Every structure is written in structure tokens, then in C-alpha cells.
Amino acid sequence: MIPAAFDYKRAGSAAEAISLVGEYGEDAKFIAGGHSLLPLMKLRLAQPSVLIDIGRLSDLSYITDAGDHIAIGALTRHMDVEKSAVLAEHVPLLANAAGYVGDAQVRHRGTIGGSIAHADPASDLPATTLALGATYVVQGPGGTREIAAKDFYLGFLESALAPDEILTEIRVPKMGGAGWNFQKFNRRAQDWAIVGVAAWRDGTRSGVGLVNMGSVPILATQVSDAIAAGASIEDAAQLAAADAEPQADLNASVEYRTHLAQTLVRRALAASTR
Amino acid sequence: MQISVTVNGTTHTDDVEPRTLLVHYVRENLGLTGTNVGCDTSSCGACTLHLNGEAVKSCTILAVQADGQDIATIESLAAADGTLHPMQQAFMENHGLQCGYCTPGMVMASIGLLNENPNPTEEEVRYGLEGNLCRCTGYHNIVKSVLAAAATAGSK
Numbered sequence: 001m002i003p004a005a006f007d008y009k010r011a012g013s014a015a016e017a018i019s020l021v022g023e024y025g026e027d028a029k030f031i032a033g034g035h036s037l038l039p040l041m042k043l044r045l046a047q048p049s050v051l052i053d054i055g056r057l058s059d060l061s062y063i064t065d066a067g068d069h070i071a072i073g074a075l076t077r078h079m080d081v082e083k084s085a086v087l088a089e090h091v092p093l094l095a096n097a098a099g100y101v102g103d104a105q106v107r108h109r110g111t112i113g114g115s116i117a118h119a120d121p122a123s124d125l126p127a128t129t130l131a132l133g134a135t136y137v138v139q140g141p142g143g144t145r146e147i148a149a150k151d152f153y154l155g156f157l158e159s160a161l162a163p164d165e166i167l168t169e170i171r172v173p174k175m176g177g178a179g180w181n182f183q184k185f186n187r188r189a190q191d192w193a194i195v196g197v198a199a200w201r202d203g204t205r206s207g208v209g210l211v212n213m214g215s216v217p218i219l220a221t222q223v224s225d226a227i228a229a230g231a232s233i234e235d236a237a238q239l240a241a242a243d244a245e246p247q248a249d250l251n252a253s254v255e256y257r258t259h260l261a262q263t264l265v266r267r268a269l270a271a272s273t274r
Numbered sequence: 275m276q277i278s279v280t281v282n283g284t285t286h287t288d289d290v291e292p293r294t295l296l297v298h299y300v301r302e303n304l305g306l307t308g309t310n311v312g313c314d315t316s317s318c319g320a321c322t323l324h325l326n327g328e329a330v331k332s333c334t335i336l337a338v339q340a341d342g343q344d345i346a347t348i349e350s351l352a353a354a355d356g357t358l359h360p361m362q363q364a365f366m367e368n369h370g371l372q373c374g375y376c377t378p379g380m381v382m383a384s385i386g387l388l389n390e391n392p393n394p395t396e397e398e399v400r401y402g403l404e405g406n407l408c409r410c411t412g413y414h415n416i417v418k419s420v421l422a423a424a425a426t427a428g429s430k
Contacts, residue, residue, distance in 0.1 A: 001314050008275055008292035008338050031339075038334050039315060051292065055339060079328075103405025105383065106316060108328045109335065189404035190317065 003041035010053040014139050014166055017054050021164050022141060024050040030166060031055065032075055032114040035106050036123075060113070060168055063087060069135075072170040074113025078125075079104070081112055091172050093180035093200055097128040100182060103190040113167045119152075119159040119216070124184065126153065127217035128198035131209030134172045140165035153216035178202035181271035183264040184211070187251065194251045195260040197240075199268035204228045206269070213244035213261055220244070223265060233273065237266035277341040281306070282350035290337045297321045299337035300347060308348035308378050312407070319406030322379035322386075323347045329386030331405070348378035351385075361385050361423045370419030372410035380406050384420045393424055 009024075011017035021028050029048035031037050032055050040046040054060075060075035063084045070090050072081065081087060081098035088095050101107055101115070101124050115125045116136065126149075129136075134149045141164055152160050161167060180200040184193045196211030206227045210218035220243050226236035246257035278287040281304060288303055300306045300323065309332060312320030316334040323332050324346040351359035358366065361381050371377040380403070387394065387402040394402060399420045400413075408416060 002295065002298075003293045005291065005293055008336070010338075034336065034339065035316065035334055038336070042314070051336075053339065102316075103319070104387065104402055105319060105322055105329050105331045105405045106334075108325075108330050189401075 001042040003038070004044060004047045006041075006048055007050045008053065009050060010056065012056075014054070014057060014060065014168055017052050017057070017166055018139065018141055018164060020050075020052045021166075024052070026163050028052055028163075030117075032111045033077065033109040034114075035102065035110040036114060036118040036120065054166065061111075065090065066171070069171045069173045072112055072172065074117075074167045074169060075111050076113070078102070078107035078110050078112065078115075082107060090174040091132065093175065093182060093198060094125075094128055094132060094172055096180075097124050097182045097198055100124050100184045100193075100196075106190075112170055116152075116170065117159065117161055117167045119154075119157050121153075121156065121214055121217050122192040122212040123217075124182075124193065124196055124198075124211055127196065127209035127211040128182070129170060129172060129209075130217050130219050131198040131200065131207040132172050132175070133207060134170055136167055137169035137171065138165045139168045144168070146171075150219055156215040175200060176202060177274075178205075179272035179274040181268040183268045185260055185264060195246075195257055195264055197261070197264040197268045199265065199272050201227065201269060201272040201274075204230070206272070208240075208265060208268070210240070210244055210261055210265075213241065213246045213257060215245065215247070218244045220261075220265065223269075227269070233266055233269045237262050237269060240265035275338055275341075277338055279337075279340050279343060279345055281345045282347060292336065292338050294337040295333055296323075296325075296335040296337050296340050296345075297332035299340075300332060300345070306347050306349050310375060310378055312375065312379070317405075317407065318376070318379070319383055319403075320376055320379040322382045322406065324382060324386060327386075327389065329383045346382075348382060351381070359385070360426055361388075361420075364419040364423035364426065365416070368419040368422050369415045370412070371416075372408075372412045376406060376408045376410075380408065380416055384416075384423065387420065388424055388427065393428060394420070396421060 028050040060073040208220040240261040310320040312318035
């Protein structure tokens, strides 16, 4: 399958990328690793008239200890997130979750920023960064702004990013001594999750993100509220789908997804409880 | 758009449409048909080659994205006199292929895997090759081949 024809521009900097998208308008799309966008273009589900390649902005590929949080450049590849010693020490849940994205070849190309900007509720890292209370830094013609992960996802493949803005950095709070676990249920090793769960817990504090349980990645706040109020893991996990709006598809009915979410949240919280 | 890529040690400069996929460029412009197109949806791994030394799926990369980069395909492995690469030899000796369609991708992914982890466990081999499908379902012997190649490299 070959994508529809488009013009190709390679940006040398984030500022140039923003200027290029200003020039070409809403039919232009940014491409980083391309592992979400190119499959859509091959199926003609996306037909941008101009691709602006930001894949070579190597100054946006980094993982830095910034004190209370870890700063991750948007162009950092999944493989580099998975293998990061800094993340293994301070945000092990994110490093672990990155290892579940696609397969090794995909992780060599796909980037954390691309995955988040694509805003696919079935992707692993949007829900994981949501559970971790991440903040996204975006740059536009007027400068930079920060968007909390919980305010970022607006609908299916729809985010708070304006068409002329580019995601530049992901800031993830350090996890301290929190326990954590990532659960991914799928049919084939490399598939998207039918349901996935990213969870951490530190005593009465917790965060639970749900993959593929609605049109956006879901923060299971009622589960965390129950844990904070002293509920058992079993009782809290029963609320797994309370904040979600799961949809039926080829792989799962609504009831099956709801059951999976409850089971996986129970397992993830049990493994996160120290 | 004009691109210049080094493929198996030779630099090629060509005009390509921006929408040309890397796998099509390698197969059709350069005539290197060892790299197969399988699913064409970045699931099966038949199109796996090395981009700057790392295994990637060339059906999901534009040729223009590879401009200025270094590519190695299955054709780069065997020596001019026909001596097989140790990974190819291990696949042959361990019956790591049946119909052979997934084999170029499997071999390139396996070499990439050992580059990153020279002494993998069986589980790590299975995890590392999760992006490559064998529709003959010959996985056991493929895993055996990779472990044998790792052991051979380790004993040298």
C-alpha cells in the first residue's frame, strides 16, 4: 500500500517546523518516527498534503533528571525510554510500559512524543503518563505552554494540541518509593492492548491509567479515591470501569472489556502494593 | 526529491517520490529483492532491514526519511565467496526456516537482537522477535537458531 501523494519538508528545528506548518496550514502534518501516521496514510485514513519531518530534531531526544521530575524530549524513541537508566531509577513504570509498545523494530522508530500527540486511547504511553500525572510542554508560534496530561486528551485521536503547535517535552514526576505495575492484555504479542492498565501505589496515594477503555486514555480516579479511603484492592478494582466508556469492537464486547479492566486493575494494584 | 543513501556499503543517489516506502526503494530502485513485503502494515517483520545498525520495518519508513542514512539488507550478509553469515549458518543448521518467506526479516531482526543483547535467554529471544511472524509457525527452530548463533559468537 502506498500513501496518497504529498509534499515533504524536513525541519531543522522546532521553530522551523512551526513556521512551516504556519505556511502550509491545516493540511500539513508533523511526522516523527511515523509509526502511527504512516499506517494511517497507507490506508488513506489520513491524507495530509504536506509532511513536515521533525524526526531529525535530535536536540529533542533526551532524558534528563530535573529534580522533582524527569524531563523527556518528545523525539526520544520508545527503545531509549525502555532502556533508560534514569527512568529505571526514578520512573520505572514508564520505562517498563515503553517495552510493551509494538515490537523492537517499532520501538527503534516510534517516539514518546509522537505516541502522545497521536492521542490513540489504545496506545500504552498516553495512559501511562496520565497515570503518572505527567505534564506536556508544547511549543507554538506564540511560545511554549504546559498542558497537564489529564487536560490533554479531548477525543479519539484528538488532543489539546493546536495544529501549529508541536509537543516538545514530557515531564514525569519521580515515583519515589511507589510500587508499580503495567498490565497489557492482547491476543498477539505485538498487538495493541485489548485493555491495558498502568498503576502505581504509595500507601493511600495511587494512580491508575486505562488503555483502550474509551475514546481517550482514562484516569481511573474512582479507583484511587477508593484506595485513599481505605478500600481493599478487590473492592477498589470493582470501580475500574467507573470512569470509562469502553466500546465494543472485533476483539471485545463492552462487558468483556469491563471485566478485563477490573481484573487487570486488581492484578496491577496487588503487584503495586508493598 | 533527491536522496542519497548508503546501502550495503554503496552510496546511491536517486530521485524518489516522497511517498516511496523504503522497502519499495530497496526492492525496485536498487533491485535488492531479498527484503520481502509481507503484511505491509508493520506487523509481520518480513521487511526488516537495518537502518544505522538497528532493525526496523522498512514498509513503515519513507525512503526520504532514510536520506543520508546507512542501510544494510539481507544481501549484505554472505561473503562474496558464498560463505554464510553465522546467523544464516545457524538458521540452516537448526532448520530455522521452512517456506523461507519470513527468513530475511527473521535473520536481520535476530542479528539486531544479538547486537543489542549478545547473550539472550530463550525468553529474551522470543520477546526480541515478537515483531516477526512465521506463518509456517516454525518458531521453536528459529529461537534455537538464534541461541545457537549467540553461543557460536560467544565461543569465539
